[in-house]
Amino acid sequence: LDENLSFSNEKSKEFKSSIQINSVLPLENDYLITANTIGYKHKSTTNQNQLESKYLAFYFDNRFEESWEKEIGKNESFSYLEKVIPMRDGSYLLVGNSNNGSAAKGQDDFYLVKLGDKSSQEKRTYIEAYPNPTRDFVNVLINKEFEKATIEVYNLTGQHLQTKEVKYRSTPVLLGNYPAGVYILKINTDNQTESIKIIKK
Template sequence: MIKTTLVACLLCATQLIYSQQTIPASGGEATGSGGTSSYSVGQLAYSTNTGSNGSITQGVQQSIELFTLSNPELTVLTLTAVTYPNPTTDYIVLALKNSNLTDLSYAMYDLQGRIVSKGIVQQENTAIAMQKLVTGVYVLKVNQNNQALKSFKIIKK
C-alpha cells in the first residue's frame, strides 16, 4: 500500500514541474543609442505585438533571412530576389541583373509543392503579390522556357 501511494504521489508531482520550453544555443545583450535588447539563439517560439507606433516581434529565432538556392551548373546567370521588408508581408520584387534573358517566368510553391502563384517576367523588376498567402515559407522558381534557372527561399510574415 505504501509503495502504491508513493508511486501515485510521484506521478502527480510530475504534473507540477515547470521547465524550459527550449534550450537556447547562445545569447547576449546588445546596447545602442536607442536602448538595450537581450537576445538568444535557438528558441523556435516567437510572438508579434502590434501597436499604433509599430510592431515588435519577441522571441529568439525569427525568420528574417533570405536564402538563395541555386543550380550549380549555371554559372553565367545572375538573378537576385529582393524583399521589402524581410520577411515580407505584401509583395516581393524579383530584380534581374542579366537583362538579355528572354522567355522568363516564375512559379511560387508552398512547402507541400503546390503552385500558389505564377506569372511571366516582362521587365527587370517584377513585383509578385503575397498579400493573400498565409504566413510561411515559399520557394520562388525562375524558369526560362520551362526549365528552372534559379530558386529562392521566400518568407511570408
C-alpha cells in the first residue's frame, strides 16, 4: 500500500513447507524479509516425523523483484530465527537458537549467521565514531592496523580538552563532563591524522 493506503504492488511466493515471517526490513531502495521454515521430515531410522526448522532470507528491490534467497540450517535440526540486526558494513546478523540435530546436547545453543556481499567494492571507512549525537561517551573505532595512536578532543574554539592514548581498535572517549555542543575528535594514527565532528547533547 502507498502512504494513502491505496493499492500499490503485490508479490506472492509458494513454499513447500510452512513459514513464519520474522521481520521485514525496509532498506534504502530494497527490502530484506526473513522467516523460519517449519515442517516435518520423516526419519526412516526411527519411522517417525521430526520437526525441522531453518532460517530463510529474501532480498527484494522496490518493485518486488527477488534478488536472492538464502536458506540456512542443517537438515534434521531445529534452527529458529529470533532477530535480524543490520551491521555497519552493510551485512546482516541473524540471531536465533539451534539444536544442530543433537538429541542430547546443544538444544539451547545460539545460532549466529552473518549475511553480506563478499564482492562488494564499497569504500570502507577507516575511522568511525558512534553514537553520534551522544549524551555521555563516544566509541572511536579504528578499522586499520596501527602501531601508535592517540585521540585528542577539541571544542569549536580550538581549545584542547583531553588526549587519550589508544591501545585497541575500539576506544571509548568520555564527553559527559562537557556542556552540550559540537566537539572535534582528532585521531592520530602513526603518521596520519583524521578528524570527526561529534555532537554532544
